[in-house]
Amino acid sequence: MDRGGDGVTVPVVRGIRALDERGDFGAPVDVSWASGRFRIGASAEPAPGSGIAHGSDEIDGTGLWMIPGLVDAHAHLAWHAFDAADRALLSESETAAATDAALARLLAAGFTSVRDAGGLAPSHRPGNPSDDPLSIPRLQHSVTMIDRSAADAAGGIGPAVEAALAAGANWVKLVATASVASPPGSGLDPVFTPGEVRDAVRLAEQAGAGVMVHAWGGAAIDAAIEAGALSIEHGIFLTDEQACRAAERGMTLVPTLRIYRLVQRMIGEGSLPAAFRARVDEAVSAHPAAVLRARDAGLALAVGTDSGTPEQHGTGGREVDALVAAGLAPEEALLAATRGGAELLARVAHADDAPSGVIADGAIADAVILRRDPRDPGALGDPDAVVAVILGGRVLDPAVLRPAGSLAEGEGSPSRIAAAPHAALDHPAPGGAQRPATTRTRKEPQ
Numbered sequence: 001m002d003r004g005g006d007g008v009t010v011p012v013v014r015g016i017r018a019l020d021e022r023g024d025f026g027a028p029v030d031v032s033w034a035s036g037r038f039r040i041g042a043s044a045e046p047a048p049g050s051g052i053a054h055g056s057d058e059i060d061g062t063g064l065w066m067i068p069g070l071v072d073a074h075a076h077l078a079w080h081a082f083d084a085a086d087r088a089l090l091s092e093s094e095t096a097a098a099t100d101a102a103l104a105r106l107l108a109a110g111f112t113s114v115r116d117a118g119g120l121a122p123s124h125r126p127g128n129p130s131d132d133p134l135s136i137p138r139l140q141h142s143v144t145m146i147d148r149s150a151a152d153a154a155g156g157i158g159p160a161v162e163a164a165l166a167a168g169a170n171w172v173k174l175v176a177t178a179s180v181a182s183p184p185g186s187g188l189d190p191v192f193t194p195g196e197v198r199d200a201v202r203l204a205e206q207a208g209a210g211v212m213v214h215a216w217g218g219a220a221i222d223a224a225i226e227a228g229a230l231s232i233e234h235g236i237f238l239t240d241e242q243a244c245r246a247a248e249r250g251m252t253l254v255p256t257l258r259i260y261r262l263v264q265r266m267i268g269e270g271s272l273p274a275a276f277r278a279r280v281d282e283a284v285s286a287h288p289a290a291v292l293r294a295r296d297a298g299l300a301l302a303v304g305t306d307s308g309t310p311e312q313h314g315t316g317g318r319e320v321d322a323l324v325a326a327g328l329a330p331e332e333a334l335l336a337a338t339r340g341g342a343e344l345l346a347r348v349a350h351a352d353d354a355p356s357g358v359i360a361d362g363a364i365a366d367a368v369i370l371r372r373d374p375r376d377p378g379a380l381g382d383p384d385a386v387v388a389v390i391l392g393g394r395v396l397d398p399a400v401l402r403p404a405g406s407l408a409e410g411e412g413s414p415s416r417i418a419a420a421p422h423a424a425l426d427h428p429a430p431g432g433a434q435r436p437a438t439t440r441t442r443k444e445p446q
Contacts, residue, residue, distance in 0.1 A: 016061025023331030033365040036393035069112025069366030071341025074304025078119040105314030108401035110368035113138040118145040122168035140170040147175035157196040176220035188218030197227040208349025238290040243297035254304035257322040288326035302341040317380030330375035365393040
């Protein structure tokens with residue numbers, strides 16, 4: 001993959017505090033890289049001054065922090081409106097321009113790797129807004145989301161999975177329970193039988209792909225565990241027993257906490273239907289306990305945003321704060337946002353472009369350099385805190401990436417994109433249920 005973009009070759013950072021494998025920061029160290037891989041402990045004297053020395057061979061890391069590149073393990077990068085009907089109003093060129101902007105915002109925020117949970121085609125290639133090619137995060141794809149109606153339309157779970165794999169999916173995304181937009185009283189009834197989930201996992205494994213299962217709780221989580229799926233998405237009503245079994249199977253929970261609070265706020269503002277309220281309130285109340293159950297059981301955690309609008313793409317640092325608010329230590333949340341996501345992405349075959357998630361000898365040189373301690377509340381959500389983003393050993397200036405992340409006039413119709421409600425609810429309601437009509441709003445959730 002082309003790793004071009006505006007940046008400079010800086011082979012060493014002197015005296016920087018680097019995140020270790022415990023999520024802590026020890027004494028300042030020198031970090032260098034060659035051929036896109038880290039080396040720890042360079043020997044040259046520090047360069048004068050602090051920050052990026054463009055055109056130099058060094059960065060003075062005094063007063064700076066380095067963490068591995070952040071990973072968003074659940075996003076919808078090609079979604080730029082709440083509902084599929086709204087997304088269909090955008091032309092192909094408008095969608096492509098908005099997707100390019102989303103990729104640039106993610107990278108400017110320090111997210112060097114993303115697993116798209118549905119909507120982004122592997123064939124998407126960013127445009128070239130300048131003389132240099134646009135750098136983008138490392139990407140893995142699920143291409144589409146398979147719910148009951150999608151499986152039935154394809155002729156069964158087998159053909160639906162095979163079609164996703166043929167389209168280039170690294171991950172098969174199963175929508176195994178109802179969600180926010182489902183009718184009241186939908187409960188946690190599983191969408192697929194245990195046998196169907198096993199078939200999906202078998203077909204995915206044969207192709208070197210993984211299975212990610214949207215499951216709020218109940219028997220759908222049990223089926224995902226027993227079938228050998230690699231990740232549980234959301235897991236709002238995860239039980240202690242399920243968390244322990246999932247940990248034993250080496251699974252990962254991707255909770256996506258913040259999206260439900262955003263939806264809750266928009267219901268209160270009147271920009272989403274009041275019919276969603278009871279279901280969302282219950283989810284927001286129960287979700288933190290599921291995160292702590294996973295942590296206490298030793299179930300791996302990864303950060304996912306479930307982002308699907310222009311206002312959400314690139315705000316994944318706030319998801320780290322949400323994990324801390326749920327009860328994780330800042331160090332635990334940092335590891336979920338870096339190593340946890342990286343290890344999950346590395347589990348699919350042919351993942352030669354997967355991140356390492358650590359700053360260590362031989363690890364892929366993806367990192368974020370910050371002027372604030374990333375353990376501080378709000379640090380990862382502060383654009384001004386990002387000094388530089390390192391992608392495969394190439395140093396990128398976030399001040400250059402941010403303009404590429406903006407939809408300027410003439411790039412499609414950003415006003416049409418902004419007019420859609422600002423929440424992604426992950427997927428259509430299982431069984432083809434229709435969402436209630438929504439009210440257009442231009443308010444931006446924070």
